[in-house]
Amino acid sequence: APRVAHAWLPSPRNLLDMDTFSKSDPVVVLFVQGSGSSEWKEFGRTEVIDNTLNPDFVRKFVLDYYFEEKQNLRFDVAVLGAQDFLGQAFVALGEVIGSQRGRLERALTGVPGKRCGTILLLAEELSNCRDIVTMQLCANKLDKKDFFGKSDPFLVFYRSNEDGTFTICHKTEVVKNTLNPVWQPFTIPVRALCNGDYDRTVKIDVYDWDRDGSHDFIGEFATSYRELSRAQSQFTVYEVLNPRKKCKKKKYVNSGTVTLLSFSVESEFTFVDYIRGGTQLNFTVAIDFTASNGMPSQPTSLHYASPYQLSAYALALKAVGEIIQDYDSDKLFPAYGFGAKLPPDGKISHQFPLNNNVDNPSCAGIEGVLESYLQSLRTVQLYGPTNFAPVINQVAGAAAQVTDGSQYHVLLIITDGVISDMLQTKEAIVTASALPMSIIIVGVGPAEFEAMEELDGDEVRVSSRGRYAERDIVQFVPFRDYVDDSGNQVLSMARLAKDVLAEIPEQLLSYMKTRDIKPRRADP
Numbered sequence: 001a002p003r004v005a006h007a008w009l010p011s012p013r014n015l016l017d018m019d020t021f022s023k024s025d026p027v028v029v030l031f032v033q034g035s036g037s038s039e040w041k042e043f044g045r046t047e048v049i050d051n052t053l054n055p056d057f058v059r060k061f062v063l064d065y066y067f068e069e070k071q072n073l074r075f076d077v078a079v080l081g082a083q084d085f086l087g088q089a090f091v092a093l094g095e096v097i098g099s100q101r102g103r104l105e106r107a108l109t110g111v112p113g114k115r116c117g118t119i120l121l122l123a124e125e126l127s128n129c130r131d132i133v134t135m136q137l138c139a140n141k142l143d144k145k146d147f148f149g150k151s152d153p154f155l156v157f158y159r160s161n162e163d164g165t166f167t168i169c170h171k172t173e174v175v176k177n178t179l180n181p182v183w184q185p186f187t188i189p190v191r192a193l194c195n196g197d198y199d200r201t202v203k204i205d206v207y208d209w210d211r212d213g214s215h216d217f218i219g220e221f222a223t224s225y226r227e228l229s230r231a232q233s234q235f236t237v238y239e240v241l242n243p244r245k246k247c248k249k250k251k252y253v254n255s256g257t258v259t260l261l262s263f264s265v266e267s268e269f270t271f272v273d274y275i276r277g278g279t280q281l282n283f284t285v286a287i288d289f290t291a292s293n294g295m296p297s298q299p300t301s302l303h304y305a306s307p308y309q310l311s312a313y314a315l316a317l318k319a320v321g322e323i324i325q326d327y328d329s330d331k332l333f334p335a336y337g338f339g340a341k342l343p344p345d346g347k348i349s350h351q352f353p354l355n356n357n358v359d360n361p362s363c364a365g366i367e368g369v370l371e372s373y374l375q376s377l378r379t380v381q382l383y384g385p386t387n388f389a390p391v392i393n394q395v396a397g398a399a400a401q402v403t404d405g406s407q408y409h410v411l412l413i414i415t416d417g418v419i420s421d422m423l424q425t426k427e428a429i430v431t432a433s434a435l436p437m438s439i440i441i442v443g444v445g446p447a448e449f450e451a452m453e454e455l456d457g458d459e460v461r462v463s464s465r466g467r468y469a470e471r472d473i474v475q476f477v478p479f480r481d482y483v484d485d486s487g488n489q490v491l492s493m494a495r496l497a498k499d500v501l502a503e504i505p506e507q508l509l510s511y512m513k514t515r516d517i518k519p520r521r522a523d524p
Helices: 093-097 190-194 225-232 243-248 271-276 312-327 365-379 389-401 422-432 450-455 489-501 504-514
Strands: 004-013 026-033 040-045 061-065 072-079 084-092 103-107 118-125 131-140 153-160 166-171 186-189 201-208 216-224 236-239 257-267 280-288 332-338 340-342 347-349 362-364 407-415 437-443 474-478
Touching: 004 026, 040 061, 061 093, 072 118, 084 093, 084 103, 084 118, 093 103, 093 118, 093 271, 093 312, 118 271, 131 190, 131 225, 153 190, 166 186, 166 190, 186 190, 190 225, 216 225, 216 236, 225 236, 225 257, 271 504, 280 312, 280 389, 312 365, 312 407, 312 437, 312 489, 332 365, 332 389, 362 365, 389 407, 389 422, 389 437, 407 504, 422 437, 422 450, 437 450, 437 489, 437 504, 450 474, 474 489
Parallel strands: 280 332, 280 407, 407 437, 437 474
Antiparallel strands: 004 061, 004 118, 026 040, 026 072, 072 084, 103 118, 131 186, 131 257, 153 166, 153 201, 201 216, 236 257, 332 362, 340 347
16 A cells, blocks of 8 residues: 655746747656556646746646655656657656655756756645544443343444445443443544544444353444544533334433543654654665575576676665665665675674775665675675674664664665574564664575564564564565566566565654654754
8 A cells, every 4th residue: 555645746947948939838747657667657747837937837746655666757848739848857756755845856858968957846745634533431321231240331433434334443342240331542543433524424332242242232322523522622421322222112211321531633643754854764784695605606606696687685685775765865875794704814704894894884875885795795705604683783783872763774684594693683683673773684595484484573573581572673575586487677676675665664653653753843
C-alpha cells in the first residue's frame, strides 16, 4: 500500500521564449516510469498559461508515494499547439520528499546550446484523516443474563457502509460478573470508526460473554463521531435498547445505559512528517569478505564482477542504496568489510573501512561505496569467520549519540553464509532495538539461511539473556528470491529494494512513537 498520496505543483522559471511577438504559452507534461522498467508513460499535464516565462500552475498531479520504490519522474515543458520543446527535468519522487520543506529546484535541459531555465517542484502530503481517538466507556444497570451470576459484558463497535451494511471495527475486553462495567480506555483511527465521515452512523452492541461463543445480546445504541466528540466537554449517556424486548414488553424502558466517560483526539504522524521535519536517514554498508565467497577473480565467486554484469553484492548494494540516498542530505555513507585479513600483517578484521580510512570511513555516494568495495577486493585476503556483532555495535554507537529523532540509521549487511557469532549478534540487536536504527540483511549465494530468519523477528521477537528486543528492527531476505529469470538486473534490483525497504518507515515510526518524539515543524 502507498505510504501517502502526494500532490505535485510544478513552477518553471526563466523559460525559453519561443514566440516572436509575445512570451511563450507553456504547459508541463508529467511522465512516470514503472518500477524496474525503462519505459516512460504520460501521467498527466497542467493547464496552459498564456504569455509568460515564469508560470505558476494551478493543476496538481496526485501520485501515490512508495518509500521502498525508485519512482522516477520526467517533467517536459513545451508550448502546446506549436509543439515547441522548452526543456525537461528528471527527478526521483524520493528526492523531493527528502528535500527541505518538500521543495526542489531542478535545471531544465534538452535544448542544445541554450539555458532552458529551471523548474521548482513542490510536494505536499494529502490529508487522509490521520486522527486517532482515545475513549473510555462504562455501563450502568445492564440486563442480567447469567443464571448463577451477573453478566460478563463487552461492547462491539460497527461503522456503517455506503450500502447500509455494517462492518465491525472494534471490540472491548470482557468485564466479568458485573452489571456496571467500566471498560479500559482504547484507541482507534478515525478512518476505522467512520471512514472520515463525522456524521456516519456508528452502531454499538452490548453482549454478555459466554465461554462457548454463543454470546447473549443485551442491547444496542447508535451514535456518530460528531456526537461522540462532544464528550470532550460533557458526559454523554446512551440508552441500551433491545428491540425484541421492546416489542414484547409494554413497560420496557431499556436494558441499561452506557456512559462515554472520556474522548480525546490526536493526530497520527506519518513517515513523511518526520522526513519533512528534517529527520535524516544515515545509511551504512557492511560487506562479507569471508573465504566462503570464493576467489574474487574466479567466475564462480559471489564477488566476481564480469565486464557485463555486477556481482550479487554490488547489485544488492545499488538496489538499496540508490533509494536511501535520496533521504541523506550529505550523501556520505560509511562502508565496512568483515571477515578479511588486512595488509600488511594479515590481521583479521570484522569492521575495516572499505576506503582504508579509519578516521573517516564515509564514501561519496553509492558509486563511491562501489569503488571502495572493488578496491578492497584487490587488496585484502578473504578469510573468516562471519561475525556481525562488531559492525552492528559500531552503528549502534553512532545511533546512540543522537536520539532526538533528527537522525535514523539504516545498516545494510550483505553476506553469503552462516553466522559465527550468533549469541553476540543477538545481544547487539537487542541493545540496538532501543536506538534509532534498522538492520537489513541480504543473503547472497546458495547457502541455507535459517539463522538469519531467527534474527528477523517477524514471528518471534529476538532475545538475549532474558532480554527481548524492544522493537523488530531486522529484515532478512535471500537475494536468490529476487533474481529475474530473464537476467534483467534492473528488475531484480527493483524487486529486492521493494521488499527489504518496505518495513523501514514503520520501524522508524515505532521508534518515534515509543520515545514520544513528534516531527519538527518544517519552516514555512
